[in-house]
Amino acid sequence: MATLRALECFVAVCQFGSVTEAAARLHMSQPAMSHQIAALEREIGTSVVERLSRGVRPTVAGRALLPDARAALAAAQRAVATGRAVARGAGGQLRIGCAESMTAGLLAPVLRAWHRRRPGVHLGLTELSSADGLADLVGSGMVDLAVGPRPSRWAGFESLVGSEEVVAAMAGGAGPEPVTFTQLAKRSMVGYHPDNGLGAWLDDVAAERGVALTVLTRTRNATTAAHLAAAGLGVALVPITALPSAFPGAVRRLDPPLLRDVVVLLANPHDPLARRFDADICRRGVRVPADIAVQLGPAE
Template sequence: MATLRALECLVAVLDCGSVTEAAARLHLSQPALSHQIAALEREIGAPVLERLPRGVRPTAAGRAIVADARAALAAAERVVTTGRAVAGGSAGQLRIGCAESMTAGLLAPVLRAWHRKHAGVHLTLTESSSADALAELTASGQVDLAIGPRPSRWTGYASVIGQEEIVAVLPSAPEPSSAALTFAKIAEHPIVHYHPDNGLAAWLDETAAAHGVTLTAATRTRQATTAAQLAAAGLGIALVPTTALPATFPGAVRSLRPRRHRDIVCLTTTPNDPLLQRFEADLHRRGIPLPTAIATQLS
């Protein structure tokens, strides 16, 4: 196959009308340039240049291929330009996966900043209530980067963004209280539980069993944000991650005893990609936010 260097030599000779001038333009010796032209002629099986007493001109084959040669060189230049733009954060596409409960509090501010600073980067978002599902999306190449709790099945790159606490949510009481709740106490009340698709469902049941109690589900939902709202409305106690709680939450928030935390990680199969590194760095700078009103209730 003809090399880009050979095509570059052909175009330069035809533009300059001289092997000597073309060699000088490309910073090649005349023998090196002639070697590239000869290799191209062997590849296509016909001469591309006619040597004249003063200069050169294209043969029929040379005239036939020069337009495609110019197009190939222009395409190669676009490849380099686009690649540099992506590496510099001014172009490209970034496919992001995120736990549903973290989209608003953690991811949305970072996405908003990226739209301002990197307008040429196209961002797409896939949400999931399962950390293992996010890991599968990343491993299969359907997303470039996933943000969520640490999955149970993942052997690739994972960086810890921070930690979030699992808390109990219930309707606001007339007398505010910050007393932590045990699983034994929680089991005395109906629970806003989770659909099996949500990884919190199995975690709740396993943790309750480890404390020797069984939870009674009043209703089930796939989303932690919905569970918190249902608990605040009086349907039962919900156990939710703090990232699922808005800054102005109408219900009461209590810590568990003992307190429960989980890592929030960033997963990718291409950790050395410059575009991903930029986005991951912004996630680390953002950290795991905890609204002041929620922090006050948990203190």
């Protein structure tokens, strides 16, 4: 197959009508230029330039080849430009996975900043309610990175975003004191569908603390669970990132506090786009909405 260098030499010879001039423009020796043209002619099986007493010109075959040769060089230049744009964070496609409960509070501000600062980068988003499911997406190459709780199985590269507190959401009017799991065992709970890994984790935590929670209503979404709790359907244990600003219900800490790590899983830690996004997520960290922080008060 003809090399891009041979095509570049052929196009230059046709453009300048001289092997000597083409060699000078491409910073090559004349013998090296002639060698590239000869290699191209061997590949094609016929001459592509005609040697004249003063310079050269394309043959019939050369004239037929010239448009495609120019197109191939232009395509190669575009490919290099695209690669350089991706390397400096100005182009390309980044496929992101995120825990559903963290999309609005943690991920959305970073996505918004990327759309503003890097309009040439296409961002794709896949949401799941399972940390292990997110790890599977990254491991299979379906996404380039994933943001969520630390999965139970992951041997690849990860960055720690921070620790997220899980709190009790309930109808308004509750007192400010923290809530124990013993107290929660006496209340009706808004729980999670088995597809949501948060539910199984909370059941394990409750079992470790010697209680079983009575779940009367289940949902797949943590934000929905918080709203159901605010409407009086029970108490919901909700990660802080899932709580919307101006939450209509009451929010209380657990006693003892319940925390989980939030991480970024990377399919390829050397990918420039993924590492830039990872850095921005970690720089932002896990934040508590101002109105929720007021309800919770200072952490003990």
